[in-house]
Amino acid sequence: MESDVYKITEKELIIAAKWWGEAIRSPRFENDINPTIASVFATLHAEESHFSFTPEQIKIFQEKIIENLKSRIKTSPRRICIGIDYGPGKMFSEAFEAMNTRQNSSFCFPWKTNMWIKPGYVSVSCGYRAEIQDIYLNSDFTEKCYLCSQIKHKSSITECNICKKKICYTCSTIDYSKYDESLCPKCNPNRF
Numbered sequence: 001m002e003s004d005v006y007k008i009t010e011k012e013l014i015i016a017a018k019w020w021g022e023a024i025r026s027p028r029f030e031n032d033i034n035p036t037i038a039s040v041f042a043t044l045h046a047e048e049s050h051f052s053f054t055p056e057q058i059k060i061f062q063e064k065i066i067e068n069l070k071s072r073i074k075t076s077p078r079r080i081c082i083g084i085d086y087g088p089g090k091m092f093s094e095a096f097e098a099m100n101t102r103q104n105s106s107f108c109f110p111w112k113t114n115m116w117i118k119p120g121y122v123s124v125s126c127g128y129r130a131e132i133q134d135i136y137l138n139s140d141f142t143e144k145c146y147l148c149s150q151i152k153h154k155s156s157i158t159e160c161n162i163c164k165k166k167i168c169y170t171c172s173t174i175d176y177s178k179y180d181e182s183l184c185p186k187c188n189p190n191r192f
């Protein structure tokens with residue numbers, strides 16, 4: 001059940017932009033489990049360069065990101081995913097250029113990084129196959145999984161179709177081939 005209040009607000013956008021502002025000051029590059037020669041050379045080169053952004057430049061960068069995301073939540077108010085592969089896409093490039101810096105943007109962003117923004121929630125996976133970390137989780141948007149007892153964002157919680165208990169997706173046995181079926185392991189012991 002989703003109501004109108006269940007939308008991404010400026011708060012999530014500010015937290016997201018703040019994270020990226022800090023990320024370009026000290027980006028991570030050793031993000032590949034199996035690095036290629038090209039990525040090793042790029043890493044060396046990246047480590048040689050010195051990033052120096054003034055607080056004013058970082059502020060401009062963050063404001064540009066917030067501005068862009070604000071327009072995106074008009075059409076996508078409940079979920080936005082932004083990220084970097086090996087170089088910045090349109091939004092990050094524009095924000096970077098607005099800083100009016102001589103740095104090479106390719107060496108300033110953390111590679112293989114994805115961020116998910118949802119109402120009351122911002123999470124990041126920084127690096128190839130890196131774990132997703134919650135960087136903001138508003139308690140108004142959380143529920144507790146009755147199996148693992150972890151507090152998670154509502155979007156990571158489902159309800160068992162039989163016992164109606166709240167379970168996280170990690171603990172649930174959702175069978176996507178039977179899309180309407182969501183069962184906890186206790187109600188569906190045959191799957192184990």
Ligand SMILES: [Zn+2]
Pocket residue numbers: 145146147148149150167168169170171172
């Ligand atoms: Zn769980």
Ligand SMILES: [Zn+2]
Pocket residue numbers: 160161162163164165183184185186187
């Ligand atoms: Zn159950």
